Amino acid sequence: MRKNKSTVINTDILIAGGGPSGCALAAMLGKAGIDVTCVDMDNPEDIEKKSFDGRTLAISYGSSIIMQRASLWKTIEEKACPIKTIQVVETGSPTLLDFLATDVSTQSLGWVVENRDLRRALFDALKTFPSCHHIAPARITDYQLLEDRIISTLEDGRTIKSRLVVGADGRKSFTRQWAGIPTRNKDFNQKAVVCIVRHEHPHNNIAIEDFRQEGPFAILPLPDDANGNHRSSIVWTQHSAKKDSCLEWDEKTFNAALQERFPASYGRVEQAGTRFSYPLTLLHAQSYTAPRMALVADAAHGIHPIAGQGLNLGLRDIDALASLLIAAKEKQQDYGDEKMLKQYEHLRRLDNSLMAGATDLLNGLFSNNSTSVRIARTLGLKLVQKLPKVRRFFMHQAMGKSALK
Ligand SMILES: Cc1cc2nc3c(=O)[nH]c(=O)nc-3n(C[C@H](O)[C@H](O)[C@H](O)COP(=O)(O)OP(=O)(O)OC[C@H]3O[C@@H](n4cnc5c(N)ncnc54)[C@H](O)[C@@H]3O)c2cc1C
Numbered sequence: 001m002r003k004n005k006s007t008v009i010n011t012d013i014l015i016a017g018g019g020p021s022g023c024a025l026a027a028m029l030g031k032a033g034i035d036v037t038c039v040d041m042d043n044p045e046d047i048e049k050k051s052f053d054g055r056t057l058a059i060s061y062g063s064s065i066i067m068q069r070a071s072l073w074k075t076i077e078e079k080a081c082p083i084k085t086i087q088v089v090e091t092g093s094p095t096l097l098d099f100l101a102t103d104v105s106t107q108s109l110g111w112v113v114e115n116r117d118l119r120r121a122l123f124d125a126l127k128t129f130p131s132c133h134h135i136a137p138a139r140i141t142d143y144q145l146l147e148d149r150i151i152s153t154l155e156d157g158r159t160i161k162s163r164l165v166v167g168a169d170g171r172k173s174f175t176r177q178w179a180g181i182p183t184r185n186k187d188f189n190q191k192a193v194v195c196i197v198r199h200e201h202p203h204n205n206i207a208i209e210d211f212r213q214e215g216p217f218a219i220l221p222l223p224d225d226a227n228g229n230h231r232s233s234i235v236w237t238q239h240s241a242k243k244d245s246c247l248e249w250d251e252k253t254f255n256a257a258l259q260e261r262f263p264a265s266y267g268r269v270e271q272a273g274t275r276f277s278y279p280l281t282l283l284h285a286q287s288y289t290a291p292r293m294a295l296v297a298d299a300a301h302g303i304h305p306i307a308g309q310g311l312n313l314g315l316r317d318i319d320a321l322a323s324l325l326i327a328a329k330e331k332q333q334d335y336g337d338e339k340m341l342k343q344y345e346h347l348r349r350l351d352n353s354l355m356a357g358a359t360d361l362l363n364g365l366f367s368n369n370s371t372s373v374r375i376a377r378t379l380g381l382k383l384v385q386k387l388p389k390v391r392r393f394f395m396h397q398a399m400g401k402s403a404l405k
Pocket of ligand 1: 016040168296
């Protein structure tokens, strides 16, 4: 945490937003000795509150490598649960398709971590890099662009002068709006209800994607709690217009619905955390850069969570931008150099566009209940199951291996 309470702060790079992507970028730059300041409007103490963001995040193999490079992975891995098997099922059907870690000779296909544990690990990591400063809670309310730097104004009146501002301030990015960057948007007319659940028997590190008539229902394995209770988290996709949403059900009704949706092998299942709901939309910024500004992660692109790839994409942005900025430090180049920022956008736009399109397509395919689409989809899944090379291709995509530099 930055102790400096003076009204003007000088830093080389300001990161607007200290969510998972902002903190990860700050750590990468801090590790390289770049003077970086990350400003976040959330109070770090709120992480302990029950009302804090209830998402759990599937972290791909590729993301774990990126975090290793930033010396972040060890602490995150301690809180994460490895995924050894992914099963794809359709209501009441036997497994249509499964992906096993052993198929690609790896220990785990990915990991699942609670967002609050991830944030805590990242906050702790930032403290270990002397050139990395974290100011929170503090909201950025304005920018002023000068020729050789940019001045950011905080709500409490402090100002921060830097060569570059990186907008890591999420889907509603103030930075993106201030720069006047338009976005392409799509409303999926769905919401995701998420919650942590306890179950009688171990999950055996299995993640399940159940394509039900009402919409996709995902079960993600979590580490046992301090009392040894077995836990998983759920992502229950529902139409946003649905009147009788599981979000409002009393606990008894909700638990009965969980029991019905979990395989019998989990034994008794019950809600263990608060239920949260997230509206599902697609958003893609038409540009990732503006003079002395770059957008990363959800500030640049927000996708459907059906494949659990949003943050994984964001971490690939961060990896690309951090490499360019570290090279700029070595060449003593301006961090706000327009050509370098455009190079960052060039490196990242295609991967982000393909993933945005693929998750949109998957959601369309698996939220469609017409008989012909259902038959085609079931046949397609069965076909992939029978073709080991194709299966391995999909596994490498999901693990973020093919996108890794
Ligand atoms: C239901 C659901 C499930 C998901 N599951 C997965 C998954 O399994 N795997 C995966 O990879 N992704 C998943 N995602 C996507 C993932 O949650 C996001 O991609 C990720 O949280 C984006 O991180 P971020 O740091 O870019 O943005 P955010 O997490 O939104 O953080 C932005 C930060 O900026 C701060 N901020 C905003 N404005 C200002 C300002 N003016 N001044 C200062 N600070 C500001 C905010 O307070 C916040 O802390 C899921 C998403 C949803 C909705």
